[in-house]
Amino acid sequence: MALVEIRDVFKSYWLHGKRIDVLSGVSLDIERGELVSLVGASGAGKSTFLHVLGTLDAPVAGSLHFDGTSVFELSDAGLARFRNRTIGFVFQSHFLLPEFTALENVAMPALVQRVDRAAALAQARALLERVGLGARLDHRPGELSGGEAQRVALARALVLQPALLLADEPTGNLDPATGEGIHQLLREVNRDLGITMVVVTHNEVLARSMPRQLRLQAGKVLRA
Amino acid sequence: MNSDTATLALSEVERPRWALRAAAVLLLSVGAGLLLLAVRQAGAGDGLFSALALLAPGWGGLVQAGLGLLRAAHRAPPVALALPWRWILAGAVGWCLGWALLAFSIPKAQAKDEAPSAAADSPLYPPLAAWRDFSPATFAAYAVAILGGEVVLVLLQTFLASGARGLGMAAPSAFVLSLLAAVLVAFAAGAFGAARARRLAAPEATIAVLYLGTPLPVLLTLLPNFPRAALWVGYRFREITYVAELIGRPEIAYWLTFTLLVVALALGILSGFVAGGSGTLDLSTGFELFVAARHVQVFRPRLLFGGLLVLLLGVVPPLLVLAVLRAADAAVERTRIRALGLKDPMLAAAAQRAWAEKAQTATAMMTALSVGGVGVGVMALIIVLSVMSGFEADLQTKILGTNAHVVVLKYTDNGAMPEYAEVVKKVEGLRGVIGVTPFIFGQVMIASEGNVDGTIIKGIDPASVGSVTDLPKNVLPGGNIDWLTQPNSIPVHRPARPRAATDADDEVVHHTPGGTEPVLPGILLGRELAASLRVLVGDRVTAVSPLGGGMGPTGPVPRSRAFRVAGIFYTGMYEYDSKFAYISLGEAQSFLDVKGATGVELKVADVDDARRISGAALQALDGYPYRTKDWGEMNRNLFSALRLEKLMMGIILTIIVIVAAGLIVATVTMLVLEKRKEISVLKALGVPDSGVVKIFLAEGLQIGLAGGLLGLLSGLAWCLFIEKVGLRMDPQVYYIHSLPVKVEPLQTALAVVIAVLVSYLASVFPALRAAQVEPVEGLKAE
Numbered sequence A: 001m002a003l004v005e006i007r008d009v010f011k012s013y014w015l016h017g018k019r020i021d022v023l024s025g026v027s028l029d030i031e032r033g034e035l036v037s038l039v040g041a042s043g044a045g046k047s048t049f050l051h052v053l054g055t056l057d058a059p060v061a062g063s064l065h066f067d068g069t070s071v072f073e074l075s076d077a078g079l080a081r082f083r084n085r086t087i088g089f090v091f092q093s094h095f096l097l098p099e100f101t102a103l104e105n106v107a108m109p110a111l112v113q114r115v116d117r118a119a120a121l122a123q124a125r126a127l128l129e130r131v132g133l134g135a136r137l138d139h140r141p142g143e144l145s146g147g148e149a150q151r152v153a154l155a156r157a158l159v160l161q162p163a164l165l166l167a168d169e170p171t172g173n174l175d176p177a178t179g180e181g182i183h184q185l186l187r188e189v190n191r192d193l194g195i196t197m198v199v200v201t202h203n204e205v206l207a208r209s210m211p212r213q214l215r216l217q218a219g220k221v222l223r224a
Numbered sequence B: 001m002n003s004d005t006a007t008l009a010l011s012e013v014e015r016p017r018w019a020l021r022a023a024a025v026l027l028l029s030v031g032a033g034l035l036l037l038a039v040r041q042a043g044a045g046d047g048l049f050s051a052l053a054l055l056a057p058g059w060g061g062l063v064q065a066g067l068g069l070l071r072a073a074h075r076a077p078p079v080a081l082a083l084p085w086r087w088i089l090a091g092a093v094g095w096c097l098g099w100a101l102l103a104f105s106i107p108k109a110q111a112k113d114e115a116p117s118a119a120a121d122s123p124l125y126p127p128l129a130a131w132r133d134f135s136p137a138t139f140a141a142y143a144v145a146i147l148g149g150e151v152v153l154v155l156l157q158t159f160l161a162s163g164a165r166g167l168g169m170a171a172p173s174a175f176v177l178s179l180l181a182a183v184l185v186a187f188a189a190g191a192f193g194a195a196r197a198r199r200l201a202a203p204e205a206t207i208a209v210l211y212l213g214t215p216l217p218v219l220l221t222l223l224p225n226f227p228r229a230a231l232w233v234g235y236r237f238r239e240i241t242y243v244a245e246l247i248g249r250p251e252i253a254y255w256l257t258f259t260l261l262v263v264a265l266a267l268g269i270l271s272g273f274v275a276g277g278s279g280t281l282d283l284s285t286g287f288e289l290f291v292a293a294r295h296v297q298v299f300r301p302r303l304l305f306g307g308l309l310v311l312l313l314g315v316v317p318p319l320l321v322l323a324v325l326r327a328a329d330a331a332v333e334r335t336r337i338r339a340l341g342l343k344d345p346m347l348a349a350a351a352q353r354a355w356a357e358k359a360q361t362a363t364a365m366m367t368a369l370s371v372g373g374v375g376v377g378v379m380a381l382i383i384v385l386s387v388m389s390g391f392e393a394d395l396q397t398k399i400l401g402t403n404a405h406v407v408v409l410k411y412t413d414n415g416a417m418p419e420y421a422e423v424v425k426k427v428e429g430l431r432g433v434i435g436v437t438p439f440i441f442g443q444v445m446i447a448s449e450g451n452v453d454g455t456i457i458k459g460i461d462p463a464s465v466g467s468v469t470d471l472p473k474n475v476l477p478g479g480n481i482d483w484l485t486q487p488n489s490i491p492v493h494r495p496a497r498p499r500a501a502t503d504a505d506d507e508v509v510h511h512t513p514g515g516t517e518p519v520l521p522g523i524l525l526g527r528e529l530a531a532s533l534r535v536l537v538g539d540r541v542t543a544v545s546p547l548g549g550g551m552g553p554t555g556p557v558p559r560s561r562a563f564r565v566a567g568i569f570y571t572g573m574y575e576y577d578s579k580f581a582y583i584s585l586g587e588a589q590s591f592l593d594v595k596g597a598t599g600v601e602l603k604v605a606d607v608d609d610a611r612r613i614s615g616a617a618l619q620a621l622d623g624y625p626y627r628t629k630d631w632g633e634m635n636r637n638l639f640s641a642l643r644l645e646k647l648m649m650g651i652i653l654t655i656i657v658i659v660a661a662g663l664i665v666a667t668v669t670m671l672v673l674e675k676r677k678e679i680s681v682l683k684a685l686g687v688p689d690s691g692v693v694k695i696f697l698a699e700g701l702q703i704g705l706a707g708g709l710l711g712l713l714s715g716l717a718w719c720l721f722i723e724k725v726g727l728r729m730d731p732q733v734y735y736i737h738s739l740p741v742k743v744e745p746l747q748t749a750l751a752v753v754i755a756v757l758v759s760y761l762a763s764v765f766p767a768l769r770a771a772q773v774e775p776v777e778g779l780k781a782e
């Protein structure tokens, strides 16, 4: 059984009474431990797909099975727990919480899960050291550079060792060298921790370096 | 492949629907108008319109019209009542048709106007597929909450307070217990219903409150207007109506209690939703508090201290000081930064950055304002209620110092009770009775050489009166209550040196014909009375009883008797000091021609228990021809007016707190708007809806707690100030030297609890709005 089974997912938007079909019947299997790249033209619906996959957005129709459980049938709290324990997100911008330090931001998913404060902070510290930010623990997001913030965001996505990491153009805002550093980190995480990943990217080189390559086109996911 | 023309022809569908709705509303108004006319014709208009305000929520014109007719029916003689049937019929038809039309105008599912989409065969998104718009189980739970709460209140109050079939507790304390139980029922059932439904279930709650909750208070409010109905069911609510009447305006009590139950239900629903939204009870809040505390940060010593200063000293002085300090700080800091920069620009930049970080955001200012607003409300509540309690306590000690707690009287033609000694013996031993004394009551004129005044004269037993009233203690130095029975001991007032009458016309001049004064029975006069008669201890006064002399040829003959002032008393109540005179029981018996005594006065250990003891005393005396009255009954108007006034003040001041709550709504709403993106992120990190609600509730609650704390501290400080330093009042005008205060712990705690509760409730709406923020919403922005 595949880790993720997506069947017949439809998603449309309405703008001034006009329907915009973004996903029209997406079906896809993702195996455990896979590293998948997703490309597509701007506006093709890659972000939308990732949001539906991460249960951040409700589709019109379709089903999503994760490890055999039908995710869309979970209650609100069940969905929240699913997002908290099984999914890690990295977005184009870092979306760190501005009132909290880098360390607290990374610990946040563990705190949501009501892990003991000290234990959560220790775990977060270890991860931040691993992404090379041991000297920035007490910085607020406003006091970090773009690349640093993105690495903090990555550490936050990994703190609970999720089964699936969804990354939406994680290097879109960064210069090529910094971006390459993040890519390197992603590959390491996939290799060392065995975390399954779906990475949306415009970077052809990066996309081609991934073991499995998908393309979103005309509302369907195709093999790239 | 964006499917192009799925444009909904909205206007096409909308037009007939709105026409239908307009027609329905028109019909409804015409129907209601006709019914109103019918009521006017039946002559029940005024009664109806007063009921209208109470019945407006959800009960419709039919009930109103019916009640108006009922009222008219019982008022007018039955034959004269001609019901305007045609009007009623027309009105009712119009009313029902209107509703039918409205129901008809509810949009039905629309017919498909295009070919099935590509998604036609895929499974619908499950939450939508599982959508329920009405849950009977939740409705039942809410019904239990509101109706069950009311029933529990009535039954428990009847059981606890009823002397015959229950425990015979004092009515007010029984009511507190019953209300607590009812509130718990409402809260628990509401929480259960919401946790079960995993939503707030507002339709169910509205229907339950309006259609199941209001009938009882409506019934209780209207009962006094329908003697026949009151006869029929009234006795079942005896204990409840008794408690409600204690404050003078029972209907206010009914609706306040009802409102309290509704609030308890709302809180229960919210708690159930927040705690049990997941199906498992999740009461832990550590994470939510952590986030909330970072958002609002009200418990900073500087903010709290500043707030306290503002509440204690007024707004202007602390702000002036603050402004001066700020300006001085800024000047010093800039000089320092410049000096640093001249050495090393980097140091200056760092210092500047640290300085800039202290600047406050708009939301922080709003937060401080809301804390201050709640603080002002709580402070005002505490001060005003404490002063009113002070007045009440002052009045109570004065009244109870002069009057007995319970009196025993007898129904006879002349009101006499010759066997008073037996009565005293019978009631003396009752539990809770700590003093008994007989008395005689009469009204006489008292004349001195200087003036004449009408007074109430009481014959007392000087030996035992001290065990019932404070009279012996109130006798001013120079007099003595025991002289009532030892008239020989009264010092005779003689002017040091007799003066000629022309010398001073206004002064009391004693003519002592034989050189020695006769021995006269003693009398005690109130201070104001003595002043108006211009007499002192030892002076002679004449009392005239209009009826005491028996029948003469021209009707009752007045009887007069001379007394000597044995003492002057001061109670502090103008009414008593200007209207009361006391003589010994024996003198009163012969002077007022009363056999034995008029009645017997009792003092009880606990004044709140007086009503029960009054009943017990009556039982001990086998009822008729005896009757008893407690102090509450004797002074009912005064105390119920006071209590009503206090309630009104409480309500008015609670409105201040509610205005402050408006500030809280605004502040929390601003916080929610400001944190939209963060809410999305938190949701993406796995915070459930109930967690988001908790975060923002905690923010409102923190503001309420901080404000309540400030209000409590400053209110108590003000009360202490008034008590210790005192606000002088002109005793000539108020008959009181300074503003009395009495800080009642329960009432003070209640003020704080109300503020915290109102803050909590105020943040409910913004918190629920926060939970509705979709996770993608904030993640797409930028």
Ligand SMILES: Nc1ncnc2c1ncn2[C@@H]1O[C@H](COP(=O)(O)OP(=O)(O)OP(=O)(O)O)[C@@H](O)[C@H]1O
Binding pocket: A013, A014, A015, A020, A022, A040, A041, A042, A043, A044, A045, A046, A047, A048, A049
């Ligand atoms: N809330 C919305 N309302 C209407 N249309 C929307 C909404 N959100 C997205 N869209 C449309 O849906 C389409 C897919 O958007 P999406 O963000 O998924 O594209 P994307 O593939 O991630 O593009 P990019 O590579 O530029 O990030 C776009 O055409 C966009 O205009």
Ligand SMILES: [Mg+2]
Binding pocket: A046, A047, A048, A168
């Ligand atoms: Mg995108």
